[in-house]
Each structure stands twice: as structure tokens, then as C-alpha cells.
Amino acid sequence: MWCAVLAGDNDVIIAGPILEQSEVLTDEDLIEIARSMSQDHLHPIAGRHTSANPCRRFWSIAAKAAYCSPSPEIPAHSSRG
DSSP: OHHHHHHTOSOHHHHHHHHHHOSSOOHHHHHHHHHHSOGGGHHHHHTOOOSSOHHHHHHHHHHHHHHHSOOTTSOSOOOOO
């Protein structure tokens, strides 16, 4: 799907309008882009007008992306001893 390819472009000038306006991108597409692209790519996702509560939908996508993305700053588990 070309829409997903363009939405995942490294250049937010190309990806931004697709991320913000595409009605074809799925939540899974948006989660993958939120996980793998720059912070600049999150702004157009946050600006989407797709549901009755777009803010709730954005934070749901952001939370899923953060949960699925390993962070080098946070250890998998810590032991106190």
C-alpha cells in the first residue's frame, strides 16, 4: 500500500500530510510509525480527525507504541537487593 509507504517516509514533510489526513491507515500502521519514526511524526498523528475523541485515540496509539518499543534507558527488570 503506497499510503503506508509514504506515511513511513523519514521526511515528515512527505509523511505528515498522509499521517494526518489518510483514512486508509490502520491503527497498526500508525502504531508502527509511532514506534519507529521521529517525534516529529507524532504531531501529525495527534492532529488526526478520525473519531469522536481523537485525543483518546492518539494516546491509545502512543501508549501501544511505547509499550511495544523497548527502551534502552529502562531495564527489562530491576532487582533490589
